[in-house]
Amino acid sequence: MGKLYKFLKYSFITIWTVFVVAPFLWALTTSFKDFNSVNGGATYIPWVDFEPKLEGWKVLIKSPANGGVDIIEPYFNSLFVTCTASLISIVLGTLSAYALSRFTFKAGFVKNNDITFFFISQRIMPPIVLSIPFFLFLGAIDLLDSLIGLIVVYIVLLMPIAVWIMVDFFNKVPREIDETALIDGCNPYQAFFKVVLPNSVPGLIVAGMFCIIFGWIDFFFAFILTFTEVQLLPVKIVALNSSITPWWSLSASALVSVAPLIIVAFIVERYLSKGNLSGAIK
Amino acid sequence: MNLIAENLSYKPDEQFHLNEVSFNFKKGNIYTILGRTLSGKTTLLKTIAGLLTPDKGEMQFEDKDFLKVPVWERNIAMVYQQFINYPHLNVFENVAFPLKQRKIDNHEINDVVLKSLKSVGLEGYEKRKIQELSGGQQQRVSLARSLVKNAKILLLDEPLVNLDYKLREQLREEFKNIFSQGLSEESIVIFSTTDPREAMELNGEVIVLDEGKVLQVGPAKEIFENPKTLKVAEISNDPPMNILKTNIDSNKIKFEGIEIDIPNHLSNIKDKNFNLGIRASDIELSDKGFEFEVELAEISGSETLLHLTRGSAKIITSIEEVMNFNIHDKVKIDFDINKFYAFEESGILASSPFGGSYV
Amino acid sequence: MNFKHKYVFLFPGLFVLIGILIFPIIFVVRLSLSGWNSYNGLNFIGLENYIRLFTDDPRFWQSFLRLSFLSVTTVILQYVIGFALAHMVWKDIKFQRFFRVLFLIPMMTTPVIMTVIWRTFFHESLGPVNDILSNFGMSPKWLTDPTLAKITVIIVEVWQWTPFMFLLLLAGLLSLPKEPFLAAAIDGASPIRKFIYVTFPLMAPISIGAIIIRLIEASKIMDTVYVLTSGGPGTSTETSSFYIFIKGLREFQMGYAASMSFTYLIIMIISLTFIAKGLTKLLLKD
Numbered sequence: 001m002g003k004l005y006k007f008l009k010y011s012f013i014t015i016w017t018v019f020v021v022a023p024f025l026w027a028l029t030t031s032f033k034d035f036n037s038v039n040g041g042a043t044y045i046p047w048v049d050f051e052p053k054l055e056g057w058k059v060l061i062k063s064p065a066n067g068g069v070d071i072i073e074p075y076f077n078s079l080f081v082t083c084t085a086s087l088i089s090i091v092l093g094t095l096s097a098y099a100l101s102r103f104t105f106k107a108g109f110v111k112n113n114d115i116t117f118f119f120i121s122q123r124i125m126p127p128i129v130l131s132i133p134f135f136l137f138l139g140a141i142d143l144l145d146s147l148i149g150l151i152v153v154y155i156v157l158l159m160p161i162a163v164w165i166m167v168d169f170f171n172k173v174p175r176e177i178d179e180t181a182l183i184d185g186c187n188p189y190q191a192f193f194k195v196v197l198p199n200s201v202p203g204l205i206v207a208g209m210f211c212i213i214f215g216w217i218d219f220f221f222a223f224i225l226t227f228t229e230v231q232l233l234p235v236k237i238v239a240l241n242s243s244i245t246p247w248w249s250l251s252a253s254a255l256v257s258v259a260p261l262i263i264v265a266f267i268v269e270r271y272l273s274k275g276n277l278s279g280a281i282k
Numbered sequence: 283m284n285l286i287a288e289n290l291s292y293k294p295d296e297q298f299h300l301n302e303v304s305f306n307f308k309k310g311n312i313y314t315i316l317g318r319t320l321s322g323k324t325t326l327l328k329t330i331a332g333l334l335t336p337d338k339g340e341m342q343f344e345d346k347d348f349l350k351v352p353v354w355e356r357n358i359a360m361v362y363q364q365f366i367n368y369p370h371l372n373v374f375e376n377v378a379f380p381l382k383q384r385k386i387d388n389h390e391i392n393d394v395v396l397k398s399l400k401s402v403g404l405e406g407y408e409k410r411k412i413q414e415l416s417g418g419q420q421q422r423v424s425l426a427r428s429l430v431k432n433a434k435i436l437l438l439d440e441p442l443v444n445l446d447y448k449l450r451e452q453l454r455e456e457f458k459n460i461f462s463q464g465l466s467e468e469s470i471v472i473f474s475t476t477d478p479r480e481a482m483e484l485n486g487e488v489i490v491l492d493e494g495k496v497l498q499v500g501p502a503k504e505i506f507e508n509p510k511t512l513k514v515a516e517i518s519n520d521p522p523m524n525i526l527k528t529n530i531d532s533n534k535i536k537f538e539g540i541e542i543d544i545p546n547h548l549s550n551i552k553d554k555n556f557n558l559g560i561r562a563s564d565i566e567l568s569d570k571g572f573e574f575e576v577e578l579a580e581i582s583g584s585e586t587l588l589h590l591t592r593g594s595a596k597i598i599t600s601i602e603e604v605m606n607f608n609i610h611d612k613v614k615i616d617f618d619i620n621k622f623y624a625f626e627e628s629g630i631l632a633s634s635p636f637g638g639s640y641v
Numbered sequence: 642m643n644f645k646h647k648y649v650f651l652f653p654g655l656f657v658l659i660g661i662l663i664f665p666i667i668f669v670v671r672l673s674l675s676g677w678n679s680y681n682g683l684n685f686i687g688l689e690n691y692i693r694l695f696t697d698d699p700r701f702w703q704s705f706l707r708l709s710f711l712s713v714t715t716v717i718l719q720y721v722i723g724f725a726l727a728h729m730v731w732k733d734i735k736f737q738r739f740f741r742v743l744f745l746i747p748m749m750t751t752p753v754i755m756t757v758i759w760r761t762f763f764h765e766s767l768g769p770v771n772d773i774l775s776n777f778g779m780s781p782k783w784l785t786d787p788t789l790a791k792i793t794v795i796i797v798e799v800w801q802w803t804p805f806m807f808l809l810l811l812a813g814l815l816s817l818p819k820e821p822f823l824a825a826a827i828d829g830a831s832p833i834r835k836f837i838y839v840t841f842p843l844m845a846p847i848s849i850g851a852i853i854i855r856l857i858e859a860s861k862i863m864d865t866v867y868v869l870t871s872g873g874p875g876t877s878t879e880t881s882s883f884y885i886f887i888k889g890l891r892e893f894q895m896g897y898a899a900s901m902s903f904t905y906l907i908i909m910i911i912s913l914t915f916i917a918k919g920l921t922k923l924l925l926k927d
């Protein structure tokens with residue numbers, strides 16, 4: 001029984017691993033191809049199946065004027081927008097989450113859980129619902145095709161995540177710690193900043209990671225709300241997806257854009273093993 | 283500097299957590315709030331601390347309307363039953379926290395903190411992290427932090443309940459020393475507990491609380507000797523005082539076929555039917571006593587608690603050694619009639635061995 | 642006691658959110674009551690859009706069915722596979738850390754970008770999948786056959802988002818108390834019994850949370866469809882979001898699109914609430 005289970009287990013893991021790695025490997029080989037290697041049919045191993053060329057990669061370095069693909073600027077735009085929006089979302093979201101965890105609110109029939117639900121329900125809205133109004137809204141205040149406009153919209157996307165994770169986290173920090181801080185002479189603000197916050201670092205890190213991930217991967221809002229002045233990475237890559245763009249530059253650009261977040265994967269795994277992630281879920 | 287409260291009431295749901303509670307606490311004294319779980323002890327302490335606002339009532343301290351003073355401006359300290367310390371600070375920083383908050387000079391902080399740690403027996407632990415300490419040590423850190431402020435009101439909410447038996451005994455002893463040395467004569471100490479023995483040991487003024495109501499107030503000895511009602515007798519004894527429904531007939535106390543002579547101190551009882559109270563420790567095994575049947579035998583430390591029945595009467599007696607009994611064994615017991623209590627049918631104390639009466 | 646601080650904490654976040662949202666939401670409602678398209682401006686036509694939606698637009702409701710099928714299928718697959726993976730790397734296993742990081746990676750990639758790669762991957766004549774399958778005499782039309790297109794979308798979604806489930810469930814497993822497992826070991830329970838009677842029930846609350854969250858996210862599926870199939874072939878992979886997109890931003894029937902959006906929102910909130918309650922009853926009773 002044990003042996004069969006072990007065999008199944010390792011087979012399953014192997015199959016899934018192959019599945020996970022497949023597109024990356026494919027993109028990697030494809031990035032070294034040229035016209036002939038692609039159009040003859042699928043080819044796999046360089047030097048064996050086809051003649052590797054650096055064309056796909058050179059394109060990333062060449063400037064647009066020379067037929068290159070500029071992904072440096074979109075890269076930094078994405079980074080800037082994602083980080084700023086995440087930061088603002090976490091700051092505001094954490095404050096609200098603390099209030100929802102510790103204090104009771106009652107305005108008519110609206111209570112704490114309703115307010116929390118309101119925050120979280122923003123995630124239910126598909127981007128399409130808000131994209132047209134936002135399009136008009138940003139247009140009216142002249143923030144279309146701007147970094148700031150995009151940040152404003154991303155806050156709506158990311159604050160719910162921050163609130164969801166932090167409310168849960170704060171609920172697990174014993175109230176008595178806040179109370180002791182008050183008794184020791186802290187007013188509620190000091191209690192929060194000096195005592196609760198330092199003990200919430202794991203939760204903040206989880207919230208931060210999720211915000212950054214979900215902000216970085218957005219395609220739709222960037223697609224609708226920016227054009228030429230500001231370009232974000234996902235949009236740029238998809239634009240390359242027209243039938244004209246060769247597969248090799250496509251693959252190279254894709255690989256380069258995807259690489260950085262893999263670092264986040266390492267961070268997340270470290271935190272998981274330390275047992276800090278578990279508090280934030282549920 | 284008295285802490286005076288009048289008719290504090292707090293009813294957040296169907297029940298009263300505090301029901302018209304009044305008190306007058308004088309500085310330099312220890313007050314013990316004695317009550318069972320959910321009797322309102324924690325609620326009372328939190329109200330005094332300012333963490334809860336009562337629905338009704340008034341509270342004054344130092345001639346100010348205390349209810350209007352926010353928690354952080356009240357000169358108080360509190361020790362919780364779940365060892366609460368700041369997890370992100372080490373021992374020294376934990377104890378120093380309230381002083382830093384008051385912006386006291388660092389040199390002074392250093393001296394005071396070290397002195398406080400010494401008084402709770404944690405010399406040398408300054409740099410340790412809270413998570414490395416045992417439960418007892420963590421509680422001592424909490425205590426040190428509460429003492430370091432020289433607060434005018436020190437609140438302790440069942441501070442020993444989560445410690446093991448031995449540690450509890452040890453700390454109880456130390457508390458008395460700490461309170462007399464570590465605090466100024468200006469302080470009011472309020473200590474809550476469910477354990478009557480703790481109340482007796484602390485030997486302060488006891489406030490008996492049940493279902494949010496104050497049942498009796500008095501020195502520990504008085505509560506022990508003259509409990510005002512059956513409920514108080516129940517709360518202030520461990521194991522609870524035995525209560526038997528009896529009646530007087532031809533000058534004898536009768537119940538379940540037992541006849542006992544009336545002791546002198548009960549001779550003036552007017553009612554024919556009354557509740558007889560007798561402590562477990564005042565009942566002995568005796569060859570010539572009354573026959574009861576064993577329902578359960580509990581070994582508690584070095585004592586045996588025997589649950590006995592006779593007809594509809596149920597009593598508990600404590601024996602000062604470990605003995606084995608089987609269920610349904612028959613034993614003979616005798617009552618020390620000089621320790622009988624008489625409570626009227628309404629529950630009020632009619633007569634006690636110490637001369638007390640509330641009728 | 643001074644309670645002002647309650648509001649000082651809550652309001653910045655709440656107000657910023659409401660502030661940013663208020664115009665768009667009111668506008669969507671207003672828009673849905675108008676017939677804004679390339680010809681008309683912002684007129685007022687009352688509930689005409691909604692009437693049309695409920696009586697004359699089977700395509701919308703079909704898109705809803707497709708959406709339900711796609712999202713429920715992917716979430717179930719993600720849950721089962723994610724749980725299996727989490728369970729396998731939970732206890733010690735060779736290269737544990739390597740596998741944990743590896744299994745997390747797909748989630749960290751930008752879905753759109755990966756989908757671009759998937760398009761080349763599933764290319765019917767030049768892609769590796771059909772190349773290998775041709776050795777077995779098969780050449781499935783991954784992107785041009787209506788049923789297969791759905792399957793391709795599901796495959797891509799499962800690849801992309803199983804790590805999310807994997808993460809939540811692994812975190813959950815790591816936080817479980819040890820005692821029930823010790824008790825099961827003492828009782829001599831086999832691994833299967835252990836799973837059915839100890840692991841799974843303990844994970845019930847976390848499972849529900851994870852499924853709901855994934856359902857919310859999965860129902861918005863848009864990027865994948867846009868890049869991979871553009872809703873096609875025909876309308877076989879057209880989800881509600883995509884249909885609204887077509888009506889709104891391709892055909893510019895903004896008013897009608899707005900009414901679809903609003904209806905979609907209400908339906909989603911109601912069904913998610915029911916699903917949440919249903920799952921809670923189902924999993925927590927076991």
